[in-house]
Amino acid sequence: MIQKGIKLGKKVDELSTGERLHLIEKIEDKDLLLYLGLTNDSNPLYIQHDYAAETPYKKPIVPVIMLNGIITSAISKHIPGPGSRIIEQSLMYTEPVYHYETINIVLEVQHINISQNIVDIHVYATNEEEQSVLEGIIKVMPPV
Structure with missing residues (x-):
């Protein structure tokens, strides 16, 4: 059901290279x-402190799909926004993210192809120590 009053996100010709969103x-x-609970993922590295202590990570880490969810949600809500669709993503997870960490995420419009209605969004995130934890490109089709 479409809710009244929900505005579509920016169309391809309304975006500009260098436009950013910081989360x-x-x-x-x-x-x-x-x-x-949603995924039934039972990897003990994600939740069991005793298990994680015996690994090179020493404490539980955050599943990367959760980080993807934060990023794709930002694309759906803000840049380009409602009505946009991710068509490709290439992300590298450079360092693990741990429970209770605060991460800074930047999404930046890197390239706009008006004729194909595709926008490349560069994504990068850092942890509290300003270490890179992820970086990559997400190709998005803005709403038409």
């Missing part, structure tokens, strides 16, 4: 528990 996200237990 700050803190990863909480409730987020992890929701993910685990």
Whole structure:
């Protein structure tokens, strides 16, 4: 059902190269528990402190699909916004993200192809120590 009053996101000709969105996200237990409940992912590295202590990570890490969810949600809500569709993504996870960490995420319009209605959005994120935790490109079709 389409709700009245919901405005479509920006069309391809309304975006500009260099346009940015900055997000700050803190990863909480409730987020992890929701993910685990929805996906039935039972990897002990994500939630069991005793297990994670025996790994090179030393403590539980955040599943990368949760990070993807934060990014795709930002694309759907803000840049380009409602009505947009991700058609391709290439993301590299350079460092693990740990429970309770705050991450800074930047989405930046890198390239606009008006004739094909495709926008390349460069995504990068850093942790509290300003280390890169992810970087990549997401190709998006803005609403028409």
